[in-house]
Amino acid sequence: MKRVLILGGTTEASALAAALAEGTRFAALLSFAGATRAPRPPPVPWRVGGFGGVEGLAAFLQDEAIDLLIDATHPFAAHMKRNAAEAAAITRIALLAVRRPEWRPGEGDRWLTVPDMLAAATALGQTPRRVLLTIGQKDLAAFQAAPWHHYVVRSVDAPEEASLPPQAEVIAARGPFRLPDELDLLDRTSVSAIVTKNSGGDATSAKLAAARQRGVEVVMVARPPILPGVETVPDAAGALRWLAAHAGTERGV
Numbered sequence: 001m002k003r004v005l006i007l008g009g010t011t012e013a014s015a016l017a018a019a020l021a022e023g024t025r026f027a028a029l030l031s032f033a034g035a036t037r038a039p040r041p042p043p044v045p046w047r048v049g050g051f052g053g054v055e056g057l058a059a060f061l062q063d064e065a066i067d068l069l070i071d072a073t074h075p076f077a078a079h080m081k082r083n084a085a086e087a088a089a090i091t092r093i094a095l096l097a098v099r100r101p102e103w104r105p106g107e108g109d110r111w112l113t114v115p116d117m118l119a120a121a122t123a124l125g126q127t128p129r130r131v132l133l134t135i136g137q138k139d140l141a142a143f144q145a146a147p148w149h150h151y152v153v154r155s156v157d158a159p160e161e162a163s164l165p166p167q168a169e170v171i172a173a174r175g176p177f178r179l180p181d182e183l184d185l186l187d188r189t190s191v192s193a194i195v196t197k198n199s200g201g202d203a204t205s206a207k208l209a210a211a212r213q214r215g216v217e218v219v220m221v222a223r224p225p226i227l228p229g230v231e232t233v234p235d236a237a238g239a240l241r242w243l244a245a246h247a248g249t250e251r252g253v
């Protein structure tokens with residue numbers, strides 16, 4: 001059996017783990033960073049926590065006799081992606097990245113694309129407004145630079161108090177979110193802008209359709225760049241095809 005390490009924290013990683021749990025050709029180990037306080041237990045062995053940078057991951061790959069590495073982390077998990085590419089190169093273990101397609105603006109969308117969170121805070125302007133932040137917990141402090149806005153923060157777990165801008169209310173919720181819920185959220189909170197990362201995928205895209213319907217502006221934070229030289233597929237099905245093609249791959253070849 002080939003041993004596969006899946007770097008997870010995404011729906012694609014969970015779907016891949018579920019598919020591999022049913023087969024007999026691969027023994028999967030799913031890795032979570034520990035960002036979500038109560039991840040749903042997967043149907044394959046799993047571990048939680050960082051590896052300790054590139055060296056730590058390379059040592060883990062060796063110690064656990066991993067044959068194949070799949071980086072199915074979120075498109076914005078830039079550190080982990082870089083570490084995976086470097087550790088795979090050092091250990092000469094085959095690496096695949098799963099990267100879901102980006103969202104693209106359509107007819108009727110009012111998007112402003114910005115390169116990072118500070119640019120997003122600046123793009124909200126000088127006039128106080130009500131803003132929905134659907135960016136997770138890590139980057140909330142960037143909005144302390146624009147404290148005149150009122151923020152509605154939606155996140156899976158409650159964020160650290162210290163990271164919040166002064167006028168912030170928190171809504172704890174876990175996707176997937178449906179369009180009627182998102183329309184209701186926009187109506188209840190009366191926001192005039194949403195800040196989001198260009199995560200892509202279906203689980204959280206209803207907010208974009210809701211924004212289009214309500215004429216709400218979307219400040220869209222662009223993705224970190226793709227790493228050159230890493231083979232990439234858009235979804236779990238692509239990863240399964242790649243695994244099938246690598247079923248005979250020996251470690252270090």
Ligand code: NAP
Pocket residue numbers: 006007008009010031032033034035048049050051052053054056057072073074076077078079080081083135136138197
């Ligand atoms: P990041 O900045 O790229 O990673 C920071 C550090 O967390 C990494 O250097 C690594 O620590 C550890 N880490 C990240 N992913 C890991 C994994 N799957 N297994 C073990 N350790 C991991 O990542 P992030 O943006 O904080 O995201 C953390 C996790 O949340 C990722 O697994 C990602 O898939 C998931 N997630 C992220 C977002 C987002 O918007 N960023 C959204 C949804 C889900 P060491 O260097 O010590 O190994």
